Amino acid sequence: MIAGVDAAPFRNSNAATNWSIIRNIAINLARKGGYDSLTKAQRFLAHDIDKLFLLLE
Numbered sequence: 001m002i003a004g005v006d007a008a009p010f011r012n013s014n015a016a017t018n019w020s021i022i023r024n025i026a027i028n029l030a031r032k033g034g035y036d037s038l039t040k041a042q043r044f045l046a047h048d049i050d051k052l053f054l055l056l057e
Helices: 015-032 038-045 049-055
Strands: none
Touching: 015 038, 015 049, 038 049
8 A cells, every 4th residue: 555545534525536546547657657556756856857847748
């Protein structure tokens, strides 16, 4: 489990759905960037904004 996904503090309204969509986009961008796991992607991209923007191209 990464980032406490199962312990989301917002269970009502559309916030949980929106967070799920954003999370899936982030996972797909990491996969497209060649990372095998989200944990590895977080480690390598955490403090490098330029690499993050390269994933969006």
